[in-house]
Amino acid sequence: MTGGYAPSPDVPIGRLYGVRMSRHLTIEELRSEYESEGLDFSSLDPDPIEQFSTWFALAIDSGVVAPNTMVLATAAQGAVSARAVLLKGFDAAGFVFFTNLESDKGIQMLANPRAALTFVWAELHRQVRVEGTVAMVSERESDDYFASRPRGAQLASAASRQSRVIGDRRELERAIEELAAELGDGPVPRPARWGGVRVLPTSIEFWQGRGHRLHDRARYIKDGDGWRIERLAP
């Protein structure tokens, strides 16, 4: 496999790893050991959504910073992109986030309706990876969530053409002011280009960091109506 990679410029290893990134630490000194308890395969829930629910609740209760932040990866026409989005709901059907459907991610998902989500809960030495297909949530779900957002966020989503190049910040502020003046006290209508996307999982992996980099990995694979669980090498 490695034979296929293009070589990258040769940087002396000392320059890469010895760099003092802050007044205190080099990158190499950031290395931490994971001494967490392992993943007990016998106590994994047969349903990965239930298992996710248990881990997510623990992440919230443990004070993990922004536990609903997930990195969404999309790919189309040979390009791969990743960015953070917020989980706004999950159920047996999948994991929901909201976005501008005409953004770069929206265009990529339209061309290739597949996506991957990664949660990193570093404080717990845990990672969850979801892979699957994408589907739009219902208009009603998007309307309900849009209506629940603060007015400022509604105006921003309505005025901003996410991912497009703009001249300066003032341009954006002016678009919001104009829209706000136009709407007066009336409600902000949800733009048709803004809505919810659900990632329908075909696999979900639970990763638990362990000592000496011998981590535990449990991957659920969709199998007919159910799921099968396999253990992966770290």
Ligand SMILES: Cc1cc2nc3c(=O)[nH]c(=O)nc-3n(C[C@H](O)[C@H](O)[C@H](O)COP(=O)(O)O)c2cc1C
């Ligand atoms: C913590 C965090 C949460 C974010 N949540 C969202 C979100 O829920 N929806 C969204 O469209 N963008 C969100 N963003 C912004 C995206 O990362 C990204 O900049 C934007 O969606 C444009 O991405 P694109 O050009 O690849 O489409 C978030 C950024 C951060 C750092």
